[in-house]
Amino acid sequence: MKLPPKRTTWISSTIAGGNRPAEADDPFEELDEQEDAPAAEASPSDLADDLAELLSDSQVSRLDEVLATHATDKWYASHPPDVVVFAESTDDVAKVLTYAYERGIPVTTRGAGVGYVGGCVPVEGGIALSLARMTRILELNPADGVAVVQPGVITGDLQKAARELGWDYPPDPASLKECSLGGNIATNAGGPRCLKYGVTRNYVLGLEVVLADGRIVSCGGRVHKNKTGFDLVGLFTGSEGMLGIVTTATLRLIPRPPCRAMLAAVFPEFAAAAGAVQGILNSGHLPSALEITDGFTLAAARNRLGADRLPDGNAHLIVEVDGRPRAVASEIEELEELLTTLGATRIDRADTEEACEAIWQLRREFSYSLRDTGLTKLNEDIVVPRSQLVELVAFARQLEQETGIAVACFGHAGDGNIHTNLMVADYHDPSTRATADAALDRLFSWVLDHGGAITGEHGVGLAKKPWIHQALGETGLDVHQALKDALDPDRILNPGKFLD
Amino acid sequence: MKLPPKRTTWISSTIAGGNRPAEADDPFEELDEQEDAPAAEASPSDLADDLAELLSDSQVSRLDEVLATHATDKWYASHPPDVVVFAESTDDVAKVLTYAYERGIPVTTRGAGVGYVGGCVPVEGGIALSLARMTRILELNPADGVAVVQPGVITGDLQKAARELGWDYPPDPASLKECSLGGNIATNAGGPRCLKYGVTRNYVLGLEVVLADGRIVSCGGRVHKNKTGFDLVGLFTGSEGMLGIVTTATLRLIPRPPCRAMLAAVFPEFAAAAGAVQGILNSGHLPSALEITDGFTLAAARNRLGADRLPDGNAHLIVEVDGRPRAVASEIEELEELLTTLGATRIDRADTEEACEAIWQLRREFSYSLRDTGLTKLNEDIVVPRSQLVELVAFARQLEQETGIAVACFGHAGDGNIHTNLMVADYHDPSTRATADAALDRLFSWVLDHGGAITGEHGVGLAKKPWIHQALGETGLDVHQALKDALDPDRILNPGKFLD
Structure with a gap:
């Protein structure tokens, strides 16, 4: 990588100064060591002015409430950025990174902010780079089997648009009505239908990525098979904003399975339901979803919903199959028989879209009932x-x-x-x-x-x-760090997470 | 990466010396520049002796015929290694790499040697590291939906073993009876059924990889979803022996679709057959294969097979669907009607395994008939x-x-x-x-x-x-080089290919 030299050293006011939020804790302890570093040449307000000049006034904010909403996600940790920038184009992102790279300013990218692990919390301050305004579906192309999207597109919106054309974007994280495709790509999001359809990675054909130094790289493309070089698409997918910033994605669509059907089965014990999972797969079925729920959750759900909707039993299993109508009709019948053999004490069957949605709604109620506790x-x-x-x-x-x-x-x-x-x-x-x-x-x-x-x-x-560290092992972590050093040597991209 | 310092500089006798084969050409021209480099401390026979001591005599060869068979693959380029090493374990591979890394000796890894692009040609001499003896299927585990294999296992052998248990390993490169899973992983191999089932990458859950310096890293595992860090499994898959050497792979198995059926259709013109491809997908079908053949190939096939097996028509389309028996039966019927509507002038239908195999055999004959020319x-x-x-x-x-x-x-x-x-x-x-x-x-x-x-x-x-270069672009190539430098700074792994 031929990267330009860094001109200044940036120390966030939120690190060097005193405005660390009260809830800051363990994740930030190590940052204290940096307080002895020399003061930055630029102040947060200079930074905002510079960025407003680079982009426009309406794309930069230091308002307290804006900093606060960009300090956290759905997890409990929180740390405000020094400034929030709302990119509206790839060019905006490249300008911000070129600027930040030259000055060593942390850049934490943010999609819809609905992550569950604090991934977009700007723990070292600096710039929170929001892609929430990049919401255009640039192309929906069934002839090529692709959609081209900006990262701020809400996952459910793409799914809806594809389905209207008789096509589908299968990944379905539970938060699909509020999460963005950029966030899905950053975390390689999953969902119930991964069993049959795979995770987000399986649907990312091409990416436009802005590198730490502001250069733009295209990897992959709109073809469904591509062995040109290393799997950069895979490397950036799931890299949690630490290797580059995705500004456009070309996603694979599949012909929409025209029909689905479901079973919701109750079992006396969890082991019987888990055994049914094995039994279904061993019989050559590959359902589009197989969702299991334990006794504790069911007890909470009974409190919320009433015992009639969930009779006695310590485990609940949802089976969904999809495909051609006649295929679905015959397979769901086979599965119903199989579940009876495998010890289900009650089976509700859903043959229509509405009935299927009701079962998924019941599944969502399980979550809500835990909240009720x-x-x-x-x-x-x-x-x-x-x-x-x-x-x-x-x-x-x-x-x-x-x-x-x-x-x-x-x-x-x-x-x-x-x-x-x-x-x-x-x-x-x-x-x-x-x-x-x-x-x-x-x-x-x-x-x-x-x-x-x-x-x-x-x-x-x-x-x-x-x-x-325990999960990756020493050598695994070394390899991660080597890749990080190769693509972001000055660690400006989402610093303070699991790599130095 | 904490890599030990390189102790000596290795120059292959096949580069520095005069035994370059007659067919050496363009791919090797640039190597001439290296002839001025200082002579290596170790000679090829020292090298063989050292390696025999590290492993065993029966695992090291400098016999001319062994060097010759390890000089090439199915492509036309050829260049002999200085020595061939037959690894029998991960430990063997680690020993060889530790030794080679310290001395800067090129290591070109080789599976079954049936690649089509010269990927395993040791263009800079050094060690050809064969994994062909690492042929054990270590585990076939339907309960976890995985197979654990050594890299020398022949793809077709795994497929057969999985099918005997009612499970399947879907990737099906045309060479599956002779290619190895290690080679498939190195090239992220495809095949006809990728349309529905995806490429090799989609079935690699975990890898044990020996790095350039001999350290062993495990990435991924036996779970079907894993967001622990970057996608190292994806990075090593398809890296063509340039980033690390895969010594064990944990592969995803799926429940074997119990049934399949096929259609072989003739169309007057290629455009009509290509239109049928779009028509099938637009109607919500996702076949397990959609294979098209043009007029030139058909003409050659008629010469080989006789006109009765392939009546007039400038295009041929094969459609395969798989799944539950009743589902397959109804879908193949729908597709037959659809193909008639879409302009097919003759349709042969295969409802049994034998009839399906006959259609695939016809497809293979297309290749042979080109050879007949x-x-x-x-x-x-x-x-x-x-x-x-x-x-x-x-x-x-x-x-x-x-x-x-x-x-x-x-x-x-x-x-x-x-x-x-x-x-x-x-x-x-x-x-x-x-x-x-x-x-x-x-x-x-x-x-x-x-x-x-x-x-x-x-x-x-x-x-x-x-x-x-044209395909990846300047920045894309830079990123590749940065990754290569991060994991193999002394370029000992498969040197002379597309990266410095």
Whole structure:
């Protein structure tokens, strides 16, 4: 990389100065070491002026409320940037990065801000670069099977637009009505239908990326197969804003499966439902979704919804199949018979779109009913090998007994991606938090010891940073750092996360 | 990366000395510059002795016939290594790389040696590191939906073993009976069924990789979703032996679709067949394969097979669907009606395994019939946006008329991945070769101008090296070089390919 030399050293006022927010804690401790660094030549207000001149006044803000909304995501950590910039084009992003790179100013990119791990929290201050105004679907092209989008497009909007043409963009994170495609790409987002359709990465054909130094690189393209060089598209996808900033994405669309049908089955015990997951797959079925829910969650759901909608049983399994109408009709019948054989005590079947939506709504109610408990839900998107589902839930019960923290498990059983929710009273209370953190330590160690992953779809961000070393190992972390050093040698892109 | 310092400089005898083979040509010209470098401390026979001591006598060879078989792949370029090493374990690979890294000795890794682009030709001599003895399927685990394999396992052998358990490993390169999974991973191999099932990358969950300096890194794992850090699995997959050496792979298996059916349709003109491809996808079908063949290839096939097996018509389309038996039965019926509407003049339908195999055999005969012409087939695995299929074939006809070189097009229409074969008399004849190279130049320029890719499944190797700069662009190439420098700073892994 031929990168221009850095001209000045930037120290964020929010680090060097005194306006660190009260809730700043562990993730930021290490930043204190930097307070001895020489003061920056430019101040935050100079910075805002410079950026307003580079772009326009309406694209730059230092208003308190704007800084505050760009300080956090859906996780609890918070740290304000020095300035928020609203990019409206690739050129804007390139200008901001060229400027920031020359001065060593941190740039933390932000999409819709609905991440679950603090990934877009600008922990070192500097520039929060919002792509929320880059909301254009530039092209929807069934003949090529692609959509070309700006990163601020809301995932659900693309899905809707594609479906209106009889095509589909399959990735379906739970937050699809509010999350952006740029954020999905940054975290390689998943969702229930990954079992059959794969994660976001499987739908990214091409990316336009602005590098740390402001140069623009195109990788991949609009073709459905491409072996030209290394997989840069894959490297930038899921890189959580630490290697480059995606400004345009070419996404793969598939012909929309014209029909779907679902089953919602209750089982007496979790082990029977997990066994049914294996039984379904072993019988040669590849459903579009296989969602499992444990007894704790079901109990909470019964409180919210009434026992008639969820009769007795310690586990719930949702099966969705999609495809041609006649194919779906025959497969759902086969699956209903199979589930009965496999021990389901009640099966609700959905043959229409409305009935399917009602089952997915029930699934969403499970989440809401956990919220009804009044506890804070620490939602850990861990993944285990599919054979370990029963062991995971048994471990969750054990953890619950030993720590007094309730643990609710539900999620994408086909992938082994079970959202394991530690339900704590008040995570800001130091004593509760110490107990919860110790429980998380045990959970992640157990997951890693059992061949699992500490994050399946949310990313590392700040939330999983304490466990990344254990997860990647020494050499794995070295390789990550080498890649980071290669593409962002002055660490201006989303600094303070899991790499130096 | 904390890499140990390099102790000596290695210059291959095949570069510094006089035993360059007669067929060495363009790809090696630049190597002449290195002849002035200081002589190495170690000689090739010292090298062999050292390696035999590190591993064992039976794992190291300098026999002429062994060097010769490790000098080339299915492409025409050839250059012998100084020594061939047969690794039998990860530990062997780590020992060889640690040794080579300290001395700056080139290491070119080799699987089954059936690549089409000279990717495993050791153009700078040194060590040819064969993984052909690492042939163990370490685990087949339907409960986790994974297979764990050594890199020398033949792709077809894994497929067969998985199918015997009712599971499947979908990637199906044409060479699957002789190619190895390590080679598939190195080139991110494709095949006809990628339209529905995706390329090799989509099935690689975890890799054990030996880095240039001999350290071993594990990335990914046996879980089906994993967002722990950057996508190292994706970066190593398709990296053509230039970033690390894969010693174990954990691959995703899917429940085997219990049934398939096929249609083989003849169309009067190529445009009608390409239109049918769009019509099928636009009707919400996602076949497991959509293979198209042009008039030139069909004419050659008629010569080989007789006109009765292939009646008049300038295009041929194969459609395969798979899934549950009743689903397949109803979908193939729908597709047959659709193809009639879309202008097919003859449709052969295959409802049984045997009949399907007969259609695939016919498809293979198309390749053989090109061979029957006695011409050398320059098989270019280019990809175009799906909407450009007709334009590609029209361009091929134009190229044919203007250069006198026949061009045969057939391949994976659903992906736009059309094998475009320039049929030349004798590629070793300088004049013919100059004409052919000029035609390839025009072909690749046309492909890139039309949003396509110069390789869809074979990789870059030596064959596509002349066009890689044009394909990746200046910044794209810079990023590749930065990644290479990060992971293999002394360029010992497969040197002489498209990166310095």
